[in-house]
Amino acid sequence: MNSFFRTVGLGLRSIRLHFLRSVLTMLGILFGVGSVIAMLAFGEGTSQEAQDQLKRLGSTNIILKSVKPTDTASSAGEGQQRTISYGLKYDDAKIIRDTIPNVKVVVSARDYPKPLRFKQRGVDGKVRGTVPWFPEVSKLKILQGRFFADIDERDHMNVCVLTPTVARKLFLHEYPIGKMIKVDYDPFTVIGVIEEKTGVTKEDGSPTETNFNTIYIPLSSSRVYLGEQIVDRSSGSSSREDVQLHEIQVQANELEDVLPVSQSIRRVLAFNHPNNDYEVKVPLELIRAAKENARMFAVFLALIASVSLLVGGIGIMNIMLASVTERTREIGVRRALGARRKHIIAQFLVETVTLSSFGGALGVLVGISAPPVIEATMGQRAIVRMEFVVLSFGVSALVGVVFGLYPAIRAASLDPIEALRHE
Numbered sequence: 001m002n003s004f005f006r007t008v009g010l011g012l013r014s015i016r017l018h019f020l021r022s023v024l025t026m027l028g029i030l031f032g033v034g035s036v037i038a039m040l041a042f043g044e045g046t047s048q049e050a051q052d053q054l055k056r057l058g059s060t061n062i063i064l065k066s067v068k069p070t071d072t073a074s075s076a077g078e079g080q081q082r083t084i085s086y087g088l089k090y091d092d093a094k095i096i097r098d099t100i101p102n103v104k105v106v107v108s109a110r111d112y113p114k115p116l117r118f119k120q121r122g123v124d125g126k127v128r129g130t131v132p133w134f135p136e137v138s139k140l141k142i143l144q145g146r147f148f149a150d151i152d153e154r155d156h157m158n159v160c161v162l163t164p165t166v167a168r169k170l171f172l173h174e175y176p177i178g179k180m181i182k183v184d185y186d187p188f189t190v191i192g193v194i195e196e197k198t199g200v201t202k203e204d205g206s207p208t209e210t211n212f213n214t215i216y217i218p219l220s221s222s223r224v225y226l227g228e229q230i231v232d233r234s235s236g237s238s239s240r241e242d243v244q245l246h247e248i249q250v251q252a253n254e255l256e257d258v259l260p261v262s263q264s265i266r267r268v269l270a271f272n273h274p275n276n277d278y279e280v281k282v283p284l285e286l287i288r289a290a291k292e293n294a295r296m297f298a299v300f301l302a303l304i305a306s307v308s309l310l311v312g313g314i315g316i317m318n319i320m321l322a323s324v325t326e327r328t329r330e331i332g333v334r335r336a337l338g339a340r341r342k343h344i345i346a347q348f349l350v351e352t353v354t355l356s357s358f359g360g361a362l363g364v365l366v367g368i369s370a371p372p373v374i375e376a377t378m379g380q381r382a383i384v385r386m387e388f389v390v391l392s393f394g395v396s397a398l399v400g401v402v403f404g405l406y407p408a409i410r411a412a413s414l415d416p417i418e419a420l421r422h423e
Contacts, residue, residue: 032307032396034366041367041383066087101261107249127215148216159218161194163193194216317404341413344408349400360393
């Protein structure tokens with residue numbers, strides 16, 4: 001035991017005697033560990049943001065959207081009126097609700113691009129006709145007033161709920177509840193303000209649309225006041241889109257029901273829509289894909305950052321090999337006084353492991369301080385997980401062993417007589 005502590009003491013003493021060289025050697029490990037933790041934190045933050053956006057869509061939700069066909073061969077020529085019929089139908093929502101098991105609720109919605117006006121102020125907005133239980137399924141909070149109720153849907157009431165962006169543009173600092181706005185030429189009474197959120201529709205989880213300029217009205221009222229067709233007039237011609245529903249959200253009873261329900265929905269829609277004028281998005285599938293992509297991305301970033309650790313390890317080996325040459329006579333004296341090879345190996349390994357571990361500890365401090373810098377400079381969230389710290393520090397210690405082993409063995413292999421003769 002005394003020989004072990006004596007060996008450790010000799011190793012630490014050598015580090016103190018060559019302090020500047022030791023500090024420069026540790027820098028490679030420091031930057032390597034710090035960059036690994038920072039890279040992993042950046043990847044984790046990016047992944048978490050994408051997953052959070054997807055989770056806000058609802059892990060038990062299945063989102064169906066109408067897709068406008070690219071083939072418009074049935075359209076009339078320029079200057080004439082044309083009608084394009086595509087997308088989800090009211091019957092689709094009914095079939096899903098009535099025939100597919102483990103479906104908890106179905107939310108139907110259709111959209112109209114319409115100008116919104118209050119007095120002299122106006123904004124180009126999107127009017128979404130939907131059902132009273134839309135906020136619960138979409139996880140949107142009512143900020144002021146209320147959402148429309150079953151009686152509003154049943155009686156085709158001309159009431160609307162605004163997002164904060166629309167309320168701010170139309171009313172500035174006025175209280176909007178109870179006031180009347182014009183949707184195109186139809187009056188609607190404001191009964192509530194609902195929160196805004198970003199929608200996620202791409203396979204990689206990136207945001208592609210928002211509901212910032214959207215107002216919500218009862219689905220039955222949209223059919224009565226705004227009609228069944230959407231008219232687009234441009235370049236001397238006009239087109240009509242006959243779309244019954246732009247979106248259907250289906251909520252499954254339990255998380256394990258999501259994939260079977262989505263498969264049943266795909267079969268139903270494939271039978272009823274041979275033109276493939278729809279798309280099915282399952283947030284649960286996207287969440288799983290995002291997690292897998294995040295894992296691969298994190299591994300890729302860690303491999304890139306690990307190059308710094310590799311360079312640091314090579315630096316340690318280079319310094320220790322030079323140290324063996326410098327201290328050949330010292331090694332010979334120790335061997336002559338009775339030190340065994342294992343003592344020499346232990347002495348040099350203590351030096352390399354101390355250098356790499358202390359550099360790794362400083363690198364951990366650099367790495368865990370990186371997220372605020374990343375968020376301030378790049379506007380991207382970064383998250384440091386404990387496993388990142390443990391992994392990086394463990395690798396730094398392992399680097400000290402791996403890259404210090406050869407110089408230690410070489411030092412222990414010196415012939416004591418030849419070492420004593422060394423000048």
